[in-house]
Amino acid sequence: MRETRSDLKPLSVQKHNYRHPHVFLKLAVSCLLVGLIIRLLFTDSFSFSSVVHNPPPLANAIAHSPFVSFPPPPSYSVDFPVNQTQTSPQDAEQCDLFVGDWVPDLNGPRYNNESCRVIENHQNCMRNGRPDSGYLYWRWNPRGCELPKFSPKKFLDMMRDKSWAFIGDSISRNHVQSLLCLLSQVEEADEVYHDEEYKSRIWKFPSYNFTLSTLWSPFLLKADIFEDINGVSSSETQLHLDIVDDKWTSQYKNFDYIVIAGGKWFLKTAIYHENNTVTGCNKCQGKNSTDAGYQHAYRKALHQVFDFITHSEHKAVVFFRTTTPDHFENGEWFSGGYCNRTVPFKEEQIDVRYEDSIMRSIELEEFHRAKNASANFKLLDTTGLSLLRPDGHPGPYRQFHPLLNAKVQNDCLHWCLPGPIDSWNDILLQMLTI
Numbered sequence: 457m458r459e460t461r462s463d464l465k466p467l468s469v470q471k472h473n474y475r476h477p478h479v480f481l482k483l484a485v486s487c488l489l490v491g492l493i494i495r496l497l498f499t500d501s502f503s504f505s506s507v508v509h510n511p512p513p514l515a516n517a518i519a520h521s522p523f524v525s526f527p528p529p530p531s532y533s534v535d536f537p538v539n540q541t542q543t544s545p546q547d548a549e550q551c552d553l554f555v556g557d558w559v560p561d562l563n564g565p566r567y568n569n570e571s572c573r574v575i576e577n578h579q580n581c582m583r584n585g586r587p588d589s590g591y592l593y594w595r596w597n598p599r600g601c602e603l604p605k606f607s608p609k610k611f612l613d614m615m616r617d618k619s620w621a622f623i624g625d626s627i628s629r630n631h632v633q634s635l636l637c638l639l640s641q642v643e644e645a646d647e648v649y650h651d652e653e654y655k656s657r658i659w660k661f662p663s664y665n666f667t668l669s670t671l672w673s674p675f676l677l678k679a680d681i682f683e684d685i686n687g688v689s690s691s692e693t694q695l696h697l698d699i700v701d702d703k704w705t706s707q708y709k710n711f712d713y714i715v716i717a718g719g720k721w722f723l724k725t726a727i728y729h730e731n732n733t734v735t736g737c738n739k740c741q742g743k744n745s746t747d748a749g750y751q752h753a754y755r756k757a758l759h760q761v762f763d764f765i766t767h768s769e770h771k772a773v774v775f776f777r778t779t780t781p782d783h784f785e786n787g788e789w790f791s792g793g794y795c796n797r798t799v800p801f802k803e804e805q806i807d808v809r810y811e812d813s814i815m816r817s818i819e820l821e822e823f824h825r826a827k828n829a830s831a832n833f834k835l836l837d838t839t840g841l842s843l844l845r846p847d848g849h850p851g852p853y854r855q856f857h858p859l860l861n862a863k864v865q866n867d868c869l870h871w872c873l874p875g876p877i878d879s880w881n882d883i884l885l886q887m888l889t890i
């Protein structure tokens with residue numbers, strides 16, 4: 457399979473950005489707010505008020521929300537060309553799985569909030585009362601080949617006696633939960649370990665002797681993070697750019713498969729250390745060191761991580777997942793931004809935002825450098841296909857029946873389960889198969 461076509465075609469940046477046009481005003485405002493809010497940014501669980509409200513009557517909601525027996529698919533106002541061309545096996549080898557379109561899928565989701573018990577509250581959009589269901593009726597359709605739906609049986613058969621780990625931040629956990637839900641159609645997993653905050657967890661699939669882990673390591677590097685459970689930090693993160701996080705490296709040899717990802721935590725305020733010396737910082741005006749920006753740090757981090765992997769005696773199959781875009785509109789997550797779209801974008805309707813395009817280009821450069829040294833290194837380039845799904849986020853439904861007229865926190869970064877993130881697993885299995 458060719459994994460590189462989409463790499464060669466960098467996602468274009470903000471040509472027709474759907475966001476509010478006053479980018480610079482927003483930038484200025486966000487700079488002012490930086491001290492207060494950055495420490496809260498992408499806190500792993502958006503831990504604001506998690507008060508469970510009594511379900512209020514939802515003005516515009518479907519009267520009976522029949523999610524359990526899936527609601528009828530919506531009618532589509534947009535014409536999507538559904539290309540039903542049959543493809544030969546040869547096409548499949550040539551096919552770039554990451555270049556395609558979202559096409560209507562009348563089959564709908566493969567699990568729901570009843571059949572899958574492990575959906576995290578903040579991503580359980582069905583349970584939390586999200587009224588629309590159209591976002592469940594799309595599938596990712598690579599141009600020029602067929603992407604089969606994830607087969608839990610096939611996956612588990614391949615994974616007998618194997619061990620798989622997802623390493624990264626809360627998006628990696630979002631991803632692993634999608635996988636758990638898909639697999640629960642065949643077998644429910646037993647949780648055999650969790651840390652205090654349920655950020656790192658291990659599950660076993662007893663009849664397959666398959667072990668699935670999620671390891672929380674948001675920087676992938678050694679980092680001293682001083683955030684309490686509410687995401688309020690008492691001090692800046694101390695990030696060691698030359699030391700890979702032993703939380704995952706110490707266990708690396710136990711894994712046969714790994715999905716690893718960096719991402720948005722690098723945008724936060726942090727003090728950078730190299731060789732036990734402070735060498736710079738990010739978003740640290742007023743501090744005593746040079747603001748080095750996150751780009752150097754992110755590149756260095758991925759460089760270290762990939763070096764560790766390629767130099768390790770242990771050979772695992774490693775998937776590196778590219779950055780995941782958010783879809784806050786008319787504000788950011790802290791300033792009233794929301795994401796209430798109910799259908800996917802078409803490719804020409806949206807461009808990746810600047811920060812994500814920078815991150816992805818660093819990711820691609822470092823990946824290709826490392827790929828040279830290790831054949832078992834695969835790119836899970838989900839940025840582009842995820843960018844087309846503004847409709848797949850919890851929004852206000854990160855909370856149980858939010859009071860929509862009140863000021864509620866929107867989550868336009870993580871993904872509803874079920875939701876578009878399930879397609880990441882369709883692709884993962886396909887990459888293992890071909």
Ligand SMILES: *[C@@H]1O[C@H](CO)[C@@H](O)[C@H](O)[C@H]1NC(C)=O
Pocket residue numbers: 521522523524569570582583584585
């Ligand atoms: C699933 O969601 C529906 C609403 O869509 C709700 O009535 C039901 O109680 C939920 N079930 C669980 C187990 O959360």
Ligand SMILES: *[C@@H]1O[C@H](CO)[C@@H](O)[C@H](O)[C@H]1NC(C)=O
Pocket residue numbers: 537539540541599600
């Ligand atoms: C369907 O896709 C194939 C392969 O990408 C292409 O050659 C063909 O022209 C497409 N057909 C339509 C009707 O778009």
Ligand SMILES: *[C@@H]1O[C@H](CO)[C@@H](O)[C@H](O)[C@H]1NC(C)=O
Pocket residue numbers: 617618619665
């Ligand atoms: C389960 O898999 C592990 C390898 O991951 C292997 O060492 C162990 O022997 C297996 N257990 C059984 C009962 O087959």
Ligand SMILES: *[C@@H]1O[C@H](CO)[C@@H](O)[C@H](O)[C@H]1NC(C)=O
Pocket residue numbers: 731
């Ligand atoms: C690290 O610091 C020590 C002394 O503090 C120095 O001798 C060494 O050369 C430094 N290493 C690098 C890679 O900068």
Ligand SMILES: *[C@@H]1O[C@H](CO)[C@@H](O)[C@H](O)[C@H]1NC(C)=O
Pocket residue numbers: 744
């Ligand atoms: C900043 O650095 C200078 C020179 O290294 C030092 O004299 C000063 O005390 C530092 N200030 C703070 C607040 O750390």
Ligand SMILES: *[C@@H]1O[C@H](CO)[C@@H](O)[C@H](O)[C@H]1NC(C)=O
Pocket residue numbers: 796797798
């Ligand atoms: C989304 O919310 C905005 C502001 O409240 C509103 O103007 C717009 O019509 C909404 N769009 C949808 C699709 O509900």
Ligand SMILES: *[C@@H]1O[C@H](CO)[C@@H](O)[C@H](O)[C@H]1NC(C)=O
Pocket residue numbers: 824825828
């Ligand atoms: C990969 O390796 C080849 C030859 O081994 C070399 O020519 C090429 O420049 C390398 N690419 C990168 C990105 O390091």
